[in-house]
Amino acid sequence: MYQALLIKYAEIGIKGKNRHLFEDRLMHQMAVALRRVDGSFETVKEMGRIFVMPHGECDKVGAIEALQNVFGITGICPVLIVEDMDYDNVAAQLVQYVQETYPDNGTAQTFKVNARRPWKQYPKDSMELNADLGEAVLNGCPWLTVDVHHPDILLNVEVRQSGVYIYSKVIPGPGGLPVGTSGKAELLLSGGIDSPVAGYMIAKRGVEIDAVYFHAPPYTSDRARQKVVDLAKQISKYTGPIHLHVVNFTDIQLAIYEKCPHEELTIIMRRYMMRIAEIFAHRDGALGLITGESIGQVASQTTQSLLCTNAVCTLPVFRPLIGFDKQEIIDVAERIGTFDTSILPYEDCCTIFVAKHPVTHPLLKVIEKSEHNLDDAIEPLMQQALETTETISITS
Ligand code: ATP
Ligand code: MG
Numbered sequence: 191m192y193q194a195l196l197i198k199y200a201e202i203g204i205k206g207k208n209r210h211l212f213e214d215r216l217m218h219q220m221a222v223a224l225r226r227v228d229g230s231f232e233t234v235k236e237m238g239r240i241f242v243m244p245h246g247e248c249d250k251v252g253a254i255e256a257l258q259n260v261f262g263i264t265g266i267c268p269v270l271i272v273e274d275m276d277y278d279n280v281a282a283q284l285v286q287y288v289q290e291t292y293p294d295n296g297t298a299q300t301f302k303v304n305a306r307r308p309w310k311q312y313p314k315d316s317m318e319l320n321a322d323l324g325e326a327v328l329n330g331c332p333w334l335t336v337d338v339h340h341p342d343i344l345l346n347v348e349v350r351q352s353g354v355y356i357y358s359k360v361i362p363g364p365g366g367l368p369v370g371t372s373g374k375a376e377l378l379l380s381g382g383i384d385s386p387v388a389g390y391m392i393a394k395r396g397v398e399i400d401a402v403y404f405h406a407p408p409y410t411s412d413r414a415r416q417k418v419v420d421l422a423k424q425i426s427k428y429t430g431p432i433h434l435h436v437v438n439f440t441d442i443q444l445a446i447y448e449k450c451p452h453e454e455l456t457i458i459m460r461r462y463m464m465r466i467a468e469i470f471a472h473r474d475g476a477l478g479l480i481t482g483e484s485i486g487q488v489a490s491q492t493t494q495s496l497l498c499t500n501a502v503c504t505l506p507v508f509r510p511l512i513g514f515d516k517q518e519i520i521d522v523a524e525r526i527g528t529f530d531t532s533i534l535p536y537e538d539c540c541t542i543f544v545a546k547h548p549v550t551h552p553l554l555k556v557i558e559k560s561e562h563n564l565d566d567a568i569e570p571l572m573q574q575a576l577e578t579t580e581t582i583s584i585t586s
Contacts, residue, residue: 191250191268192244192250192268192269192270193243193244193269193270193271194241194242194243194244194268194269194271194355195241195242195253195254195257195266195267195268195269196239196240196241196266196267196269196355196357197216197220197239197240197241197242197257197263197265197266197267197363198263198264198265198266198267198360198363199212199213199216199240199262199263199264199363200262200264200365211371212262212367212368212371213235213240215262215368215369215370215371216240216260216262216263216368217233217235217240218368218370219260219261219262219368219369219370219430220233220240220242220257220260220263221233222430223256223257223259223260224242224253224256224257226256226586227248227249227252227253227256228248228249228252229244229245229246229247229248229249229250229253230244230245230246230248231243231244231245231248231253232245236350237308237350241269242257254266254268254361257363258361258362258363258364259364259427259428260363260364260368261364261365261366261367261368261369261393261394261396261428262363262365262366262367262368262371262396263363263364263365264362264363264365265360265361265362265363266360266361266362266363267346267357267358267359267360267361268357268359268361269355269356269357270283270287270355270356270357271352271353271354271355271356272284272353272354272355272356273352273353275312275349275353275354277313277314277322280323280347280354281322281323281326282326283354283356284323284326284327284345284347284356285326285327285329285330285331286330287356288301288327288330288331288334288343288345289330289331291358291359292331292334292343294331294333298335299333299334299335299342299343300334300335300336300337300340300341300342300343301324301327301334301335301336301337301341301342301343301344301345302324302336302337302338302341302343302344302345303319303320303323303324303327303345303347304320304344304345304346304347305319305320305323305347305348305349306346306347306348306349307319307348307349308348308349308350309349309350309351311351312349319347319349323345323347324336327345343358344358345358346358364394364428365394366393366394366395366396367394367395367396368396369393369396369397369398369399369428369429369430370396370398370430371396372395372396372397373397373398373476373477373478374397374398374399374400374474374475374476374477375392375397375398375399375400375471375476375477375478375479375480375508376399376400376401376402376467376468376470376471376474376476376478376479376480377389377392377399377400377401377402377432377479377480377481378401378402378404378463378464378467378479378480378481378482379401379402379403379418379421379422379434380403380404380418380482381414381417381418381421381532381534381536382482382532383482383516383519383520383523383528383529383532383533384482384483384484384487384511384519385480385481385482386421386424386425386482386523386526386528386532387482387510387511387519387522387523387526387528388480388481388482388508388509388510388511389401389425389429389480390425390428390429390522390526390528391510391511391522392480392508392510393425393428393429394428397478398429398430399425399429399430399432399480400432400433400434400435400470400471400474400476401422401432401433401434401435401584402434402435402437402463402466402467402470403415403418403434403435403436403437404437404439404463404466405418405436405437405438405439406438406439406440406443406543407438407440408440409440409443409543410536411536413534413536414536415436417531417532417534417536418434418436419434419582419584420531421528421531421532422434422582422584423584423585423586424526424527424528424531424586425526425528426584426585426586427527427586428526430585431583431584431585432583432584432585433474433581433582433583433584434581434582434583434584435470435579435580435581436579436580436581436582437466437575437576437579438574438575438578438579439462439463439575441571441574441575442459442462442568442571442572442575443459443543445564445567445568445571446458446459446462446543446564447543449563449564449567450560450561450563450564451560452545453545453547453548453549454545454548454549454552454556454557454560455543455544455545455548456489456490456543456544456545456548457490457495457498457499457548457549457552457557458557458560458561459543460490460495460499461498461499461501461502461557461561462568462572464479464499464500464502464503464507465502465572466572466575466576467479468503468504468505469576470579471505476505477505477506478505478506478507478508479503479505479506479507479508480507480508480509480510481507481508481509482509482511482519483496483509483511483512484509484511484512484513484514484515484516484519485512485513487516489548489549489550490548492550492551494550494551494552494553495549495550495552497554498552498553498554498557501554
């Protein structure tokens, strides 16, 4: 069991002036994640490294699991802290650590001691520590041999004023950038497999997320709405809190259904979704839209269809799944825990109004012309949809 966790994070892109902003945000996100874990944890920055210190009775395993969802972390290292820094004691503790962590399992294992001495007053320097501690481990663990080039086990020993820190295991983190370091974007979140994955992937690049869901009661049920709330909850485990705007889209859909060619319904409907999502993006301070679209997946996602949908957007549209096959998206959905909810069989507003033969090669001019059929009706319907939107605060 560990006395501290050393947090590793990728340093690319965070050098120079931005570094402390990145680190402060990472520490904030870690603190938020650890709030859900039993016990008291302190997150500290010490000489360019971030540590988590548990205090008293804590769920130490739960802490590691929570930190594995914090974007920006590349690795989590459980650390043994030896406070009595007398050399003989340090050597004895290191040997015991190795015996317990890497017991003789019948296979040949190699190791190397990698000592650092940030606290220069310590009587042995790092070269001496490497040699002497290496010898102590060889004597105490005869099943191990030394390999200084490609060791199976890298025994890190850091001599600090507060104690000697020993660690060797790196538990992988999710990578990416801490949420909140790259602005905010508005996710068009449906109950499907794709859009939660799209939100996850953009949040992984440090982007905060708010979301819009278009529902069409009575054509879509409360259960379909609840499914989207549940998906938002599941991704908020990674993204942090989400404002989910639930837009009543029925009257707009009915107007489109009544006045526009049926094979163009999905494209026109999607254009209105984008327009409304942009309004919420501006209100929420979001700098882009996010969808789960992937080229060619359905008629509304051919390159021509995407051109028509995109034409109403003034904000950039982030489509992280654009080049993904369905199976690749499913693999991520399973890994992040949204798949089982996504496949619950509740109808989506898009499936109610789909045409038998939707256009796959829509022309923008034709679509714009069809949309003019709505000119007299659409403004008050948009207004009403905005006014009746319910906003739900989602936290995991
Ligand atoms: P998903 O699995 O995320 O539902 P999909 O494969 O079903 O995607 P479409 O239904 O064509 O694809 O939708 C494409 C994208 O449009 C979705 O990924 C989502 O971002 C957005 N979208 C579709 N329907 C809705 C909705 N009811 N509310 C909010 N966004 C939606
Ligand atoms: Mg869908």
